[in-house]
Structure formats: C-alpha cells, structure tokens
Amino acid sequence: DKKELEDLIVSLAQDGNSTAIIGTILRDQHAVPDVRLVTGERISQTLARNGISPRYPxxxxxxxxxxxxxxxxxxxxxxxxxxxxxxxxxxxxxxxxxxxxxxxxxxxxxxxxxxxxxxxxxx
The missing domain is CATH 1.10.287.10 (S15/NS1, RNA-binding)
Incomplete structure (x- = not known):
C-alpha cells in the first residue's frame, strides 16, 4: 500500500498538481487522511526522493x-x-x-x- 501511494503521489505530481492539491485529492478521492501516517514522510519529501521537487518551495x-x-x-x-x-x-x-x-x-x-x-x- 505504501508503494502504491507513492506511485500515485508521483503520477499526480507529474500531472502538474502541487503538494497541497495532491493531499486534497488523496483525502477526498482515495480516503487517505494523512499521507505521513502511511508513508512516514511528507508529500514534498516523497517527491524530492523521486526527483520531482519544484524549483521553488x-x-x-x-x-x-x-x-x-x-x-x-x-x-x-x-x-x-x-x-x-x-x-x-x-x-x-x-x-x-x-x-x-x-x-x-x-x-x-x-x-x-x-x-x-x-x-x-x-x-
């Protein structure tokens, strides 16, 4: 489940969504109230680890x-x-x-x- 969630975060980021919008989509459409409880890291940290962090915070x-x-x-x-x-x-x-x-x-x-x-x- 952790790997699926990480793949979903990466795909949503590649579609051009910001970290705040990714969190809202995961909460509303995928019933994930807090990504940090599942993955152990923030959405921005997951994106940085996968090399998708934006130029400016x-x-x-x-x-x-x-x-x-x-x-x-x-x-x-x-x-x-x-x-x-x-x-x-x-x-x-x-x-x-x-x-x-x-x-x-x-x-x-x-x-x-x-x-x-x-x-x-x-x-």
Missing part, C-alpha cells in the same frame, strides 16, 4: 504569485495605499522565507528577490 511560490497579482493591481490603481502596504508585507514574507531556505540549502545562496524579475520566476 510551494509556500514561497504562492507568495510570489500573490505579490505579482498585487503588482498588476497597483499598476492600474496607483493610489491604493492599502494594497501597496499588503505588497510590502508580502515581499517581506518572501525575503524572510528566502533567508530560511538559503540557510537550509533549498534555495541558491545568491538568489535575491527582485520585483522586476518576479514575472520570470513565477512563469
């Missing part, structure tokens, strides 16, 4: 997508001070996560958050 990518949507919003709404502040907070979270991932070795040491290159990173 999922939480950081979600924050970068959010920052990009805020930048697009502020391009048309220059006086929206509330969302300008939200963009600053979001970028601060990205920088803090980057510092953590650099110390863990999950992110390249010379990687830096740049607002003008964000669209290229998010793809």
């Amino acid at each position: 999922e939480d950081m990518m979600n924050l970068m997508r959010r920052a990009l949507s805020l930048i697009d919003h502020l391009a048309g709404n220059r006086k929206d001070l509330h969302n300008r502040r939200q963009l600053e907070l979001c970028e601060s979270k990205i920088r803090r996560l980057a510092r953590y991932y650099k110390s863990n070795g999950q992110l390249d040491e010379n990687w830096a958050y740049k607002r003008d290159q964000l669209r290229l990173m998010v793809e």
Whole structure:
C-alpha cells in the first residue's frame, strides 16, 4: 500500500498538481487522511526522493504569485495605499522565507528577490 501511494503521489505530481492539491485529492478521492501516517514522510519529501521537487518551495511560490497579482493591481490603481502596504508585507514574507531556505540549502545562496524579475520566476 505504501508503494502504491507513492506511485500515485508521483503520477499526480507529474500531472502538474502541487503538494497541497495532491493531499486534497488523496483525502477526498482515495480516503487517505494523512499521507505521513502511511508513508512516514511528507508529500514534498516523497517527491524530492523521486526527483520531482519544484524549483521553488510551494509556500514561497504562492507568495510570489500573490505579490505579482498585487503588482498588476497597483499598476492600474496607483493610489491604493492599502494594497501597496499588503505588497510590502508580502515581499517581506518572501525575503524572510528566502533567508530560511538559503540557510537550509533549498534555495541558491545568491538568489535575491527582485520585483522586476518576479514575472520570470513565477512563469
């Protein structure tokens, strides 16, 4: 059962699903409430062991997508001070996560958050 679940996780990841969506699919469609109880490791660890880990960690990518949507919003709404502040907070979270991932070795040491290159990173 452990091997079947691992194969299912890998196939779902190859279909383009994120780790959070893989967990939701396994919970709702395959009656697996917690992958970690069955396999003994997290979904991201299973994917990393099989060589399918993404370029950026999922939480950081979600924050970068959010920052990009805020930048697009502020391009048309220059006086929206509330969302300008939200963009600053979001970028601060990205920088803090980057510092953590650099110390863990999950992110390249010379990687830096740049607002003008964000669209290229998010793809």
